[in-house]
Amino acid sequence: MYGLVNRAIEQLVVSTKGEPAWQLVCARAGVAPGGFVAMCPYDDSLTYALVHAVSEELGMPPEQVLEAFGEYWILYTADEGYAELMQSAGNDMRSFLGNLDDMHGRVESIFPQMKLPRFRVEILEGDVLRVLYGSDREGLAPMVTGLLRGVALRFRQRVVVRHIVTRGPDASEDVFLVEPLTA
Secondary structure, three states: OEHHHHHHHHHHHHHHHOHHHHHHHHHHHOOOOOOOOOOOEOOHHHHHHHHHHHHHHHOOOHHHHHHHHHHHHHHHHHHHHHHHHHHOOOOOHHHHHHOHHHHHHHHHHHOOOOOOOEEEEEEOHHHOEEEEEEOOOOOOHHHHHHHHHHHHHHOOOOEEEEEEEOOEOOEOOEEEEEEEOOO
16 A cells, blocks of 8 residues: 555554554554655555554554544545545535546556555435445455545535445455435
């Protein structure tokens, strides 16, 4: 994954638990705390090691770390200069998610080593969205749960996200339902 992802993990830890916690995470992961280059590709194993180190240091299951990170990622990338790109994907949650693959295509044309996930969105009855997620990477479905919550926050919507199908021998994609909450 690109350093931008690892920097976001760092910022999530520092902003919620402080710099000393990040130093401990780096020590657990066997990573020098000198910082990551945002546009430099790193081996995925480094990112997974960081997630597991955060999990151990904060006493949270890795899935919970990934969910929190997914939600944070949406806000972080907007703050890191990608707000305009994100705005081009849509002005509401439904259009943004529906255009996510197009936005990823633009990003991949600039950074060809990036292996971005695939998303398809189906609109069901009652404004419920069915989101189908595919990736070459294993174990990131909890992050998608957080991403979907983060997108809802970005558009000031309250939703419930449910992971209803897990990718495996019988399913080529993870499937999520995003249901709007009514006040």
